[in-house]
Amino acid sequence: MFDPLIILVALGFGIGARALGLPALLGYLAAGFALHELDAQAGEFLQTLSDIGITLLLFTIGLKLEFKDLLKPQVWGTTLLHMLATQAFFMALLAACVALGLLTLSWMATAVIAFALTFSSTVFVIQVLQERGESASRHAKLAVGILIVQDLAAVVFLAFAAGKVPTLEALALFLLVPLRPVMLRLLSYCGYGELFTLAGLTLALGGAALCEMVGVKGDLGALIIAASLAGHQKAKELSRNLMQFKDLFLVSFFLLIGLSGWPEPQIVAIAVVIGLLSLLKPFLYFPLLTRLHAPARVSFLSSMALGNYSEFGLIVLAVAASAGWVDAQWSGAISLAIAVSFILSSPLNTKAHSWYRRWQPKLRSFESIKLRQSHPDTQGVKVIVLGMGNIGTGAYEDLATEYGYGVLGVDDNDHKLLKHMADHRRVIAADATDPDFWSRIDLSEVKLVMLALTNHQENMVVTRLLQELGYPGHMAAVVRFPEEAEELEHHGISAFYLFAQAGSGFAAHARAQLGL
Structure with a gap:
């Protein structure tokens, strides 16, 4: 089947998913599995688009790296503690399945699969917040900060999994620091139209290619280049311009996951159970956030938004499979778990505000004493x-x-x-x-x-x-x-x-x- 026809099928499934109130990427995954049943084969075009999508994903993450926000305890502390607890939980669960003879996994594969389940979905969270008009809210900023720290953990893993040894010429990357004003000046000359977008794509894809030449994984190089621009208004505008391109190219990545085929039946069953366990994630996020002095409402709404698994987990598994650390069928299995988590998380997030109002006194009792004692002056407001x-x-x-x-x-x-x-x-x-x-x-x-x-x-x-x-x-x-x-x-x-x-x-x- 021609790649353009495959993309047309993905469009139909994406529209169907959106009509059901679900993220479009669920439709893309479903399209891939359906096309696999029809013995469809993807060509090099889809693989190229997928690679570009991953590079742009890391580039847009780098553009958002404002370290002063990420250094808040509610952000990095919650993220690391939640990832460690989730990692330990799923490693224990998978080890139990191995002990019972339900699975055959090495310790390396167990660790990688558990790591892939520690992330929450950036695509899902941003879509939910945008649809509710809450992109600029405090709980949105907190949730996105947590997602960025998770993404950085994934980037470290991807760099390690690539197994590349940088050459001496890689030291030239330190020149990005003094070159920052030059790059920002060039971006300012590009305005805000198609030339600006083209400059962003050139920085991402061209930078990735140059980094590959000096032994640095291209995706990681794209993130490093973007991070050198972060914090400037032009970086924020560029991130918004490239967001749609990134999401568009990632359609091919989700299609390829489905086209790779279904995992074994027992793995499918375990994947569904793992998907159901996503309901437990908010119960861990909320106490961590409130203990680290986040307000109860901000903690509750952020926790509800983060109660899912991430497409980044699929990228982690795809790289791990190429390195021979885990069987490729686990990409399909985790995609099912992600789908189940999205199906559960979508209706729960629509009720998050009403639930908070109903349980407000109880939830506010979790707030730290520091927050309970702070009350801004609002007397006499007209x-x-x-x-x-x-x-x-x-x-x-x-x-x-x-x-x-x-x-x-x-x-x-x-x-x-x-x-x-x-x-x-x-x-x-x-x-x-x-x-x-x-x-x-x-x-x-x-x-x-x-x-x-x-x-x-x-x-x-x-x-x-x-x-x-x-x-x-x-x-x-x-x-x-x-x-x-x-x-x-x-x-x-x-x-x-x-x-x-x-x-x-x-x-x-x-x-x-x-x-x-």
């Missing part, structure tokens, strides 16, 4: 501005002339908050979608809530939350598109159409300059 970017700051300044200290700015960006505090604005760090935050405010005294979040889904989450809490005052929100304004106004929210009404403000500014 106006709340959610999102202290340029728009929110302008609104704050205008309203402060009338309400003074009664205006409260809310944001989740620590760097931004420090600047506002230096300018003597009343601001606090909080997640606008957090009912614990709103419980500290006397909503009967609040006259106006301004949603300057620019994320429509997040605006809707806050709107529904305040309506559930019985907020009696007025609300206004910034929107970018007419359909967003219609939905908000349907819920009784005054919508400020940013692009249209900004034009009126621009015209007024121009008239003032002309003295009209």
Whole structure:
């Protein structure tokens, strides 16, 4: 079967999975298994796309490496403790299966399979958070930080599994440090269009090829090059530009897993059991996070999002199989376990917020004493501005002339908050979608809530939350598109159409300059 036809089948299965409320990658895996039953054979084109997808995956991970965030105990401490506990648990489980004669595995294979099960899915978590409008929330940032540390552990494994010995020329990679300003300047010249995307692909794929020439695994080289750019706004933009390309090329990787065939029947049964055991992951994440001083709500929602297995585990197994450490059929087995974990995790995540509200008192009892004793000042608040970017700051300044200290700015960006505090604005760090935050405010005294979040889904989450809490005052929100304004106004929210009404403000500014 031609590779383009295989991709067409993957598209159909992906649409079917999405229609069922499941991640599209489950459809790609299912397409691979279905095509295997039809004796379809993949060509070199699919394998090439798969390799590019893995390289871009590691490159985009490198672009997100902001070490100051990863050095927080809630991130690296939780990740390492959870991975160690999960590793030990699955090694014991697989060893028991070997002892009972259900499996035949070496100790190396047992360790590698258990390691592949320690990860949670970056693709799944980001998709769930984006669909709920929570990409900028505290629990999203915490979950993504944990995922990045997990990915780094996988990168170390991949570098070890490759068995490559760097040549003396590999020392030239240290030149990336002084070359960082040069690369960023070149990226700035590329703007934000197709040239910018092409520059990113060149850095990822060209850098990987150069690293292979000096004895460094290409995927690892791509991550190192990307990490040298991390922390700059251009790196963030490049990560967003390449995200869709990475996901697109990884379709081939998931197809190849299915096309490699079904594992033996007893392994299929064990894989399904392993998939069911993903339900236990949040029960370990939550106490670890709260013990390391993460708020109860942030810990609960992060734990629920991370309650699955990862596509990165398949990459680990694929590399281990090529090194002869584990039978290739385990890639298919773990793909089944991942599928089961996604099927279970999807509906559970849709109920996470309602479950937290129901069990809020019990869950908050797990918070550390340090957090229970910290309560930001919210007394006398009359106006709340959610999102202290340029728009929110302008609104704050205008309203402060009338309400003074009664205006409260809310944001989740620590760097931004420090600047506002230096300018003597009343601001606090909080997640606008957090009912614990709103419980500290006397909503009967609040006259106006301004949603300057620019994320429509997040605006809707806050709107529904305040309506559930019985907020009696007025609300206004910034929107970018007419359909967003219609939905908000349907819920009784005054919508400020940013692009249209900004034009009126621009015209007024121009008239003032002309003295009209």
